[in-house]
Amino acid sequence: MVEKSDLIPGSVLLWAPNPLDRESSKAEARHGVIGQGQAILHRQRPEDYEGAEASTGHAAMWLKHPDDPSGPEVGEASRAAVTAQALREGTWVAFAPQNEALGQQAADIMKRWTQDQTLEYRTARSLSTFPLAMAFGNRPWEGELEPLQQRAAQDAHTSTPSFAQNGTFCSEIVANAYLSASALSNEEPVIGTVPHRTTPSALHAEMVKSTSFSEVGIIHVPPSAEQDQPPAAEDPKSAT
Secondary structure (H helix, E strand, O other): OOOOHHHHOEEEEEOOOOOOOHHHHHHHHHHHHHHHHHHHHHHHHHHHOOOOOOOOOOEEEEEEOOOOOOOOOOEOOOOEEEEEOOOOEEEEEEEEEOOHHHHHHHHHHHHHHHHHOOEEEEEHHHHHHHHHHHOOOOOOOOOOHHHHEEEEEHHHOOOOOOHHOOOHHHHHHHHHHHHHHHHHHHOOOOOOHHHHHHHHHHHEEEEEOOOOEEEEEEEEOOOOOOOOOOOOOHHHHHHH
16 A cells, blocks of 8 residues: 555546445446446457456546645546545555656646536546447547647647537546647657547556556545545436
């Protein structure tokens, strides 16, 4: 186990149901549709998901800098809100960026997108990743990356990015924050998936395979009065 103090800005946090977590059965039910969809993708496109778990149900980004102890801990898109807030109850796997400056830039972009709570989460958008990833894979096809990078560079400077005009979801917004940071730095993307085709499990696989991130370890956030629910990232009943 590691502590929050071991994280740096831009660290990617991935959550999955854990039998030790409070109300785990309810959390499993909330994420069941995502786990089932990802399990199909794991079987059909195993090369895209090597090293990841189909049960990975949510993603967030660590924002807090050691010099700003009062700032929000994470930026995330969940069924509750697209917001910057404290890291919620559960067991998380943390991956830190090797390039700390790029990680800080991604965290600053994520904070811009989430702190004012102007964006909306859309379950329908998250569920659309499954047929798209099944048909096209989660990596860019020829000619797709350059326009994505151009848009990402523009999105970095606004609190209402173009990719979220019709809502967004957890792994998409994390992947987009790094795509924007890489575009501003004129660097190749450090996350190699297309954001709108990136499921939580696909992001997990990227973290495992990437030389641009290293696994920090497991963080367990215990229940508290303020954190009385595990992340409810994907609930098909709330689709709009």
